[in-house]
Amino acid sequence: MQSYVMTFLEWFKAQFDLWVVIGFFGQSMFMMRFVCQWLASEKAKKSVMPEVFWYFSLGGGLIVFAYALHKQDIVFILGQGLGVFIYLRNIYFIWTHRKPKNNA
Numbered sequence: 001m002q003s004y005v006m007t008f009l010e011w012f013k014a015q016f017d018l019w020v021v022i023g024f025f026g027q028s029m030f031m032m033r034f035v036c037q038w039l040a041s042e043k044a045k046k047s048v049m050p051e052v053f054w055y056f057s058l059g060g061g062l063i064v065f066a067y068a069l070h071k072q073d074i075v076f077i078l079g080q081g082l083g084v085f086i087y088l089r090n091i092y093f094i095w096t097h098r099k100p101k102n103n104a
Contacts (some may be wrong), residue, residue, distance in 0.1 A: 019070050026063030032056050051094055058087040 033056035040048040055096040068076030 007069030022063060023067040026060045026067055029056050054087055056089045061087055
């Protein structure tokens, strides 16, 4: 059993570099968007899509897109590229439909 554990640890150590850290960071941002959505829905007792969901989506999407470019993975490049466009579009809608604050 010990030899399998050491082999896995050696393999993991050999694979671990800055880009793996970047990839994990991007994936953690995607996870946080669902955590934020879940917590907002629990608080409201209905399905809610908080604004921060789109910011985590954009951040995670850009980071995973950079990771995909580095790894030259066409599946992730196309998937994340489209996602980034959709996240930007939703943020645009949020910003352009904000009501101006009344200073009266």
